[in-house]
Structures are given as C-alpha cells and as structure tokens.
Amino acid sequence: MPQKISENIQDYLKRIYEFTLSGGRASTNQLAQALGISAASVTNMVQKLSKTEPPYLTYEKHQGVKLTPFGEQAALKIIRRHRLIEIYLVEKLGYTWDEVHAEAEILEHAMSPLLEKRIDAALDHPKFDPHGDPIPDINLEIPEIEQTALSSLEIGNKGRVLRVPNEDPQVLRYLGKFGIRPGAHIKLISRTPYDQTMRIKITETGNEAVIGPSLGNKISIAKDS
C-alpha cells in the first residue's frame, strides 16, 4: 500500500520528530495535544503510518511511536522547508521573527522542490532560521552543535545565545525587546533560590531581562570558556 503523503501526515511526522529528538518515543496524548485533535484520531493515524510500505514509523501499543529512517527523512524534508521559509520571510520580505512560524506552517506544504532550491539559493544556503534552529541541508543533514540550556549557566558566567523557542509570538516579542536573539552575548546576573528565575544582561543592548526557569530551559546557549 504505497501511500500519498498528505499535509496531515507531514504534520504528524514533524511533531513526532520534534518529540523524539532527544531519544525515546512520542506518546499518543502528546501528539494529540500538539496537533489539536483527539487521542483516538492519533492512535488511528499512527497505526496507518506504521503499516505503509515502507513504514514511516514503528508503533507499539501503549508504547508510543518512533520514526523509521524513512519517516525521519520525510520529516526533515518538511522541516527544511519550514525553516527556509522562515528565514526567507525575514530576510527578503521584512517579516519579524514572531510572525514567521505560523506563516511557514502553511507555506511548507505548498513548496515545490524548485521553489525550495530557488529560495535556498537566494539566501546563499542559509544554515539557521531566525530563531537559531539549524536548517537541514539539501541532503537533509543537520550540523551537530554544542549547546546547553540557558538555565545551566553559572552566576557571573557568560554565553552566546544559539537558539530561542520558535513558536510563541508573545515570547519572541518579549525576547526581542531585550535583544535576546541568536548571536547575542549574555551574562547571568542572578538566580533566585526559590524558583530559579534568572536575571541576565545582554551585552549588545545593555538590557537586563528576567527569564523564568521554563523559558530558560528552552533557550540554548554556547558557554564562554
């Protein structure tokens, strides 16, 4: 049963890819929530996706799912398109970084191989999207980057921002206000003992920003040695 790859399927694969990035399996509920559909629908679909030839993923009852190499390639194809679109919109059409995710979410499904090639060329084969997420190259390879969570920085130590969470426009506007963006240099001023809220200083702008622990875990940095 050779399946046609619909937009839905691409969304499933993308989400599964994200959820399993650090190993492990993606759960039904996780996916249901991320996709905005019922858990029953997810079970149904992943069962299908595990029975295509070749299968996109491995499914075991109650154990969640994991992409096959085939499924991972398919996911990376979409992710490449998504991130190329994001950086293109910012660089060439004056979008702000909080506007591009939603737009890319739609456009990624309408992007032909030719358009992908042209956009990639117009940007001279960019390596990162506006949020610092790496863009898989034409062979779908992603450079490995040494990175740590902002939360793991020690007081007084410095680092350089590598990536920020990409989906929530509110968060992005907040970060943008202080100049917290990929490439920015920061220093950890303080951390409250009780809830681990951090104060950080951004070198470029001279601003100080308050970052809660969950956000701090989603911002990646390279520590200065």
Next chain:
Amino acid sequence: MPQKISENIQDYLKRIYEFTLSGGRASTNQLAQALGISAASVTNMVQKLSKTEPPYLTYEKHQGVKLTPFGEQAALKIIRRHRLIEIYLVEKLGYTWDEVHAEAEILEHAMSPLLEKRIDAALDHPKFDPHGDPIPDINLEIPEIEQTALSSLEIGNKGRVLRVPNEDPQVLRYLGKFGIRPGAHIKLISRTPYDQTMRIKITETGNEAVIGPSLGNKISIAKDS
C-alpha cells in the same frame, strides 16, 4: 450555513470566473474538464455553492452557473494572489514565465493576507503578471484595457502584444523563443487563406514566427493606429 472556504471551492470559483468573463454561464462539463473531475461531482458542488449564505453562485438546472457578486469577489481574491505570485517568482526568484503557473496554482491557496501585502509591496504594486494578465488591485478592481485578438490584425499592420495564454508551458516556451511577450511589437506579414495561419515579425528580436489560428485568438494585442 456559513461555509468555510476550502481550496476546492476556490478552484471552482476561479474557473467559473474565467469561463464567464465574457458573459454567459459556465457549464457543468466545462468545469468538470477544467477541474479534472467528473460532471456529477461538479453538479453536486455547484448545488452546494448556490445554497451557502450568502451564495457564491446562481445555479439553474441544465443552464450552467454564474457567480454572484460575493462569489466574484472571492474569485478575484484568489486570482490576485495567483498573479502576484507569478510575477514575484519571475522578478525575485528567477523563474521563467512557463514555470510560474503551476507553482502559483498551489501557492495561491497558502497565501496569507500579510504575505499578499508584503509581496505586493516588494514589487511596488504590479499591475500585470508575466503573461500580461491584469492583477486585481487591493480592492479587487481590474483596469479595463482595450485589446483585440492577434487574429484580427490586418496584413501589413502592426500592434503591441498585451497578453499571451498563460497555462501551457510548451506554448509559452515557443512564444518566448521568438520574443513574443507582453510589450513586444509585432507586424503581420501574411495569413494563409486556407487555415488562417499567420506569419508575424517581432520588431525587438527581428524574428519571424508562425502562429496558428487558435493560438492567434488567445494572444491579445493593441493595434497600432
């Protein structure tokens, strides 16, 4: 029953708009062929589209369909997006004019109002697409243009190409080879009595091209006075 406007519906409306441009009604069979689906499916869908609130079109059994003003606005919205994309791809991403129609056919459905605005601005509010078709402005208005079919030119007389048929890449490549594009100046050399095949000379390139009668009817020109 307030309907969501799916990609399908947009395609129906676009086709109906095209078929009824010169007045009259679009027939079931015409639409079925253009959309690549069965006549039965068309009947079914146009019946639905005539019963939305407000209705997109008027339907009378065996009499074909015609867009309501509401339906026409919806159609023009898509057509505007389609043509903006076409000219953008040519101007900004190095596409040739025979590549853009198919691409725009997909992208038009994935274009947000913001993207439309940005592309329009990036091109400084273009008035025509690469084939010479007028782009409805932000208020969906189309400038009226005085134009005649190439076929109606008299021997020895001259004209300027305004628009060429836009869908068939083969035809576009053929025309492009001779320099027949919007803006090109041409002169009718001869017309065979039997089948009305024309020889025309293109001023800019000095080329001569042979144009059959059906193609000659689809190329629009402004006659030199």
Next chain:
DNA sequence: ATTATAATTTAGGTAAGCCTAATTTTTATT
C-alpha cells in the same frame, strides 16, 4: 498488592469531496 487514575485503544459514526452507473433533460439532426 490493590485500587484509583491516567493513558490509550477500539468501536461506531460523521462530513467532504470525490466516484460510477443509471436516468432525465436538452440539443442537434434528419
């Protein structure tokens, strides 16, 4: 270890948008 809770799966059902085959209506031809 039992039991309560949470997660997942199964079963049965719906809406869109397409299909083919059969029927009806219109149009064209003699």
Next chain:
DNA sequence: AATAAAAATTAGGCTTACCTAAATTATAAT
C-alpha cells in the same frame, strides 16, 4: 416532429480524517 446524441442530474458508494463514548491497559498511590 421524431429521434439520436450529448449534457446534466440523481442515486448510491467509497475514502480520508476526523469525532465521541466505551472498554482496556498501564501507571501511580496507598
């Protein structure tokens, strides 16, 4: 005007991707 051909419609079905409710399995808490 009758009849043949073409066009359009109706009837009945299919697939996809979703849904809710009920049943099952796994996990966590006593």
